[in-house]
Amino acid sequence: MQDDVQPVRSGRPRHASIIDVATLAGVSPATVSRSLRGHHNVSPATRQRVLEAAEELSYSASPQASGLASGRTRTIGLVVPFVTRWFFANAVAGAYQVLADAGYDVLLYHLGSAATRDRFFERMPLTRRVDAVVTLALPLDEEHTLALRALDMPLVTLGAQIPGVSSVRIDDAAAVRLAVYHLVHQGHEDIAMISGDQDDLGFGFLSSQDRCEGFRQAMASAGLRAREELMVSGEYGIEGGARAMTALMAGPTLPTAVFAEYDELAIGALRTLRRASIPVPGRVSVVGMDDHEMASVVDLTTVAQPVLEQGGTAARLLLEVLDRGETEVVDVVVPTRLVVRGTTAAPHPN
Amino acid sequence: MQDDVQPVRSGRPRHASIIDVATLAGVSPATVSRSLRGHHNVSPATRQRVLEAAEELSYSASPQASGLASGRTRTIGLVVPFVTRWFFANAVAGAYQVLADAGYDVLLYHLGSAATRDRFFERMPLTRRVDAVVTLALPLDEEHTLALRALDMPLVTLGAQIPGVSSVRIDDAAAVRLAVYHLVHQGHEDIAMISGDQDDLGFGFLSSQDRCEGFRQAMASAGLRAREELMVSGEYGIEGGARAMTALMAGPTLPTAVFAEYDELAIGALRTLRRASIPVPGRVSVVGMDDHEMASVVDLTTVAQPVLEQGGTAARLLLEVLDRGETEVVDVVVPTRLVVRGTTAAPHPN
DNA sequence: TTGAAAGCGCTAACAC
DNA sequence: GTGTTAGCGCTTTCAA
Numbered sequence: 001m002q003d004d005v006q007p008v009r010s011g012r013p014r015h016a017s018i019i020d021v022a023t024l025a026g027v028s029p030a031t032v033s034r035s036l037r038g039h040h041n042v043s044p045a046t047r048q049r050v051l052e053a054a055e056e057l058s059y060s061a062s063p064q065a066s067g068l069a070s071g072r073t074r075t076i077g078l079v080v081p082f083v084t085r086w087f088f089a090n091a092v093a094g095a096y097q098v099l100a101d102a103g104y105d106v107l108l109y110h111l112g113s114a115a116t117r118d119r120f121f122e123r124m125p126l127t128r129r130v131d132a133v134v135t136l137a138l139p140l141d142e143e144h145t146l147a148l149r150a151l152d153m154p155l156v157t158l159g160a161q162i163p164g165v166s167s168v169r170i171d172d173a174a175a176v177r178l179a180v181y182h183l184v185h186q187g188h189e190d191i192a193m194i195s196g197d198q199d200d201l202g203f204g205f206l207s208s209q210d211r212c213e214g215f216r217q218a219m220a221s222a223g224l225r226a227r228e229e230l231m232v233s234g235e236y237g238i239e240g241g242a243r244a245m246t247a248l249m250a251g252p253t254l255p256t257a258v259f260a261e262y263d264e265l266a267i268g269a270l271r272t273l274r275r276a277s278i279p280v281p282g283r284v285s286v287v288g289m290d291d292h293e294m295a296s297v298v299d300l301t302t303v304a305q306p307v308l309e310q311g312g313t314a315a316r317l318l319l320e321v322l323d324r325g326e327t328e329v330v331d332v333v334v335p336t337r338l339v340v341r342g343t344t345a346a347p348h349p350n
Numbered sequence: 351m352q353d354d355v356q357p358v359r360s361g362r363p364r365h366a367s368i369i370d371v372a373t374l375a376g377v378s379p380a381t382v383s384r385s386l387r388g389h390h391n392v393s394p395a396t397r398q399r400v401l402e403a404a405e406e407l408s409y410s411a412s413p414q415a416s417g418l419a420s421g422r423t424r425t426i427g428l429v430v431p432f433v434t435r436w437f438f439a440n441a442v443a444g445a446y447q448v449l450a451d452a453g454y455d456v457l458l459y460h461l462g463s464a465a466t467r468d469r470f471f472e473r474m475p476l477t478r479r480v481d482a483v484v485t486l487a488l489p490l491d492e493e494h495t496l497a498l499r500a501l502d503m504p505l506v507t508l509g510a511q512i513p514g515v516s517s518v519r520i521d522d523a524a525a526v527r528l529a530v531y532h533l534v535h536q537g538h539e540d541i542a543m544i545s546g547d548q549d550d551l552g553f554g555f556l557s558s559q560d561r562c563e564g565f566r567q568a569m570a571s572a573g574l575r576a577r578e579e580l581m582v583s584g585e586y587g588i589e590g591g592a593r594a595m596t597a598l599m600a601g602p603t604l605p606t607a608v609f610a611e612y613d614e615l616a617i618g619a620l621r622t623l624r625r626a627s628i629p630v631p632g633r634v635s636v637v638g639m640d641d642h643e644m645a646s647v648v649d650l651t652t653v654a655q656p657v658l659e660q661g662g663t664a665a666r667l668l669l670e671v672l673d674r675g676e677t678e679v680v681d682v683v684v685p686t687r688l689v690v691r692g693t694t695a696a697p698h699p700n
Numbered sequence: 701t702t703g704a705a706a707g708c709g710c711t712a713a714c715a716c
Numbered sequence: 717g718t719g720t721t722a723g724c725g726c727t728t729t730c731a732a
Contacts, residue, residue, distance in 0.1 A: 015477070015478065015725095017724095017725060017726085018725065018726060018727095019725085019726095027702075027703085028702065028703045028704075029703090029725090029726075029727090030702075030703060030704080030705095030727080030728080031701085031702060031703075033726070033727060033728085034701095034702090034727095037727090041701060041702085042701070042702085043701060043702090046701080046702080060473075060477060061725080061726065061727095062418070062478050062724085062725055062726065063478060063479050064414050064417045064418040064423070064478065064724080064725075064726085065418055065708090065724070065725035065726035065727085066725075066726050066727070067414045067708090067726085068412070068414040068415050068418055068707095068708045068709065068710085068724090068725080068726070068727090069707080069708055069725075069726045069727040069728075070708085070726080070727055070728085071708075071727095073414070075457075078458070082443070083433060083439045083442050083443050083446075084436075084439045084440050084443050086434075089433045089434045089439045090434050092433050092458075092460075093432070093433050093434050093460060093462070096433075096458065096460045097460075097462065100460070105457055105475065105479065106457065106458050106459075106460075107425075107455055107456065107457055107458070108428070108442075108446065108456050108457070108458040109456075110442075110443060110446045110447075110450070110456075112443070112447065123410075125455065127365070127410060128365065128410075128412050128413060128414065129413050129455065237643070238643060238644075238646075238647065267644070267647050268647070270647065271646065271647045293587070293588060294588075294617070294644050294647070296588075296621065297588065297617050297618075297620065297621045297644070297648065298647065298648065365709095367708095367709060367710085368709065368710060368711095369709085369710095377718075377719085378718065378719045378720075379709090379710075379711090379719090380711075380712080380718075380719065380720080381717085381718060381719075383710070383711060383712090384711095384717095384718085387711090391717060391718085392717070392718085393717060393718090396717075396718080411709080411710065411711095412708085412709055412710065414708085414709075414710085415708070415709035415710035415711085415724090416709080416710050416711070417710085417724090418708090418709080418710070418711090418723095418724045418725065418726085419709075419710045419711040419712075419723080419724055420710080420711055420712080420724085421711095421724075
């Protein structure tokens with residue numbers, strides 16, 4: 001092997017180390033470390049010299065090394081079922097913003113399916129990789145919860161509750177009530193519900209259960225019966241909603257209104273109805289939940305919840321624990337509101 | 351300090367260290383390391399003992415320590431403008447899947463705005479945190495590109511090209527041609543284009559430029575003129591498309607067709623048209639790009655591209671460099687196809 | 701206010 | 717095939 005005339009790679013760049021900076025500034029590594037991290041027991045003059053030396057060498061500490069030495073990673077784990085779903089993408093964006101501003105990196109864990117989730121909690125890749133965790137709308141059983149607790153690090157859940165863990169969420173039952181009462185006040189009695197809780201991915205989101213239960217309760221307290229044959233569930237997303245609507249249409253009587261667990265399902269249902277030329281809201285009214293960005297486009301009546309904001313709040317809760325050692329468990333419930341658009345109207349009088 | 355009766359926190363869990371495992375298995379730490387990482391120069395019997403000891407102590411190596419010692423992080427950086435946009439969320443999901451399966455963690459960098467992007471490239475938080483990077487559809491100028499190169503690590507771009515860097519993308523000009531020719535063949539001559547390149551976030555996606563340029567070329571080669579007053583741009587997303595359409599409608603003559611740079615813009619335009627009671631495709635035809643999951647719902651004619659797949663391909667390219675030292679620069683161009691739906695038809699004959 | 705020294709928990713090069 | 721020995725690049729007592 002002889003040297004190439006033109007070296008293809010010079011190898012990994014040799015980063016300046018804390019010793020280089022110390023040497024250049026004429027101080028010890030310890031002082032460099034203190035200066036750079038803003039400790040107050042450094043004289044202004046020394047700090048100045050150190051900062052200049054660091055700048056000069058474009059030095060920044062190796063996260064690995066400082067993490068190893070300090071026991072902190074300055075990284076937060078974000079565990080999400082799907083980034084591709086509107087709700088999660090926004091929650092992630094909201095949390096990200098706050099965490100990044102606070103100087104944390106974000107490690108993303110995208111589960112995708114219940115099987116992956118189970119493997120995830122078994123192997124717990126979060127161990128020693130992050131300082132804290134936020135889980136998004138994850139339905140967790142005993143085993144998962146234990147695994148999370150075993151991490152023994154700050155934890156916040158978004159859109160779900162674990163006993164003893166701080167959370168940010170909406171009141172699902174109350175939100176459903178807004179939707180159902182809206183329909184009831186318009187005169188609907190035959191109200192179907194489309195849920196995603198039998199999704200093919202095997203999650204079974206907590207909010208799904210809560211919304212189904214909320215639906216039954218809301219119907220009951222309106223003096224109506226939630227007929228089980230009108231409670232259908234489809235798989236995840238638009239296609240699931242579309243198929244669930246098809247199933248409803250195959251039933252003996254078409255309900256006058258449909259409440260969907262979340263907007264993507266409602267939107268899928270709308271597509272099916274439109275293709276079948278069933279007038280909305282003339283023959284069937286449709287209400288969704290979440291106020292997906294597409295809801296305004298398809299003129300969907302829905303119940304809005306602030307998603308970005310919830311992500312941000314979850315992140316802030318975490319930072320409080322991290323920075324101030326705040327240890328109190330809080331449960332932040334953010335308000336929802338009915339957004340009436342064009343897919344709901346009084347039932348047709350025939 | 352005396353012991354509490356009920357310790358509130360036992361401190362960070364004391365993870366078993368490699369020495370604990372070595373002791374339990376009756377071997378040296380080096381052998382534990384070798385066994386656990388599947389090196390072949392370990393006798394089966396020894397490895398077995400080590401694995402059992404590790405299992406027993408639920409040991410897994412500290413990523414920080416092994417990273418520091420080996421110089422590898424087993425982490426990939428994913429740099430994305432917005433996770434909330436359909437395209438990016440799907441690209442992230444596609445890449446994530448492949449990377450996670452290969453045992454890599456994913457560090458997410460969500461830029462959100464051009465200002466954040468600039469800060470990002472200045473501070474380069476990727477330094478020493480990741481083994482490789484994939485950037486999604488990022489428009490990068492000289493300075494950014496240099497910063498990326500300075501990292502001197504494997505890099506793949508998705509939906510953009512940097513000279514000398516592997517990429518996965520569609521042929522934007524060709525894709526635009528599909529859309530434009532479709533309109534032209536239907537008899538349209540007054541075709542407007544809505545782009546997002548003046549978005550308020552200050553990116554100016556490369557694909558945006560390419561698609562605008564592609565539009566002009568396609569028009570020209572169809573013997574038509576791309577009238578500049580019919581090329582409008584709005585800010586990012588649905589609202590941008592909606593406003594751009596409003597602007598078009600305020601012009602002296604309404605075009606008979608509108609081509610939008612991407613589906614969200616097209617969908618926003620559709621909303622505006624619907625609210626103004628302008629028949630689509632009766633009076634105005636609309637074509638989008640990407641085949642957003644909502645395109646089928648609003649029955650939008652569009653040009654489809656495989657997004658999840660591109661994410662996966664980008665990840666695989668990276669893994670090849672990482673695993674096999676593959677060093678060739680490749681440019682993977684994936685095919686697009688026209689999806690004709692209900693928003694396009696021949697121009698009204700009056 | 702600063703420095704010296706001892707790790708943090710691994711991997712890798714080199715012996716044996 | 718396995719153990720020994722150095723680090724990797726920081727932070728953090730502890731002394732000065």
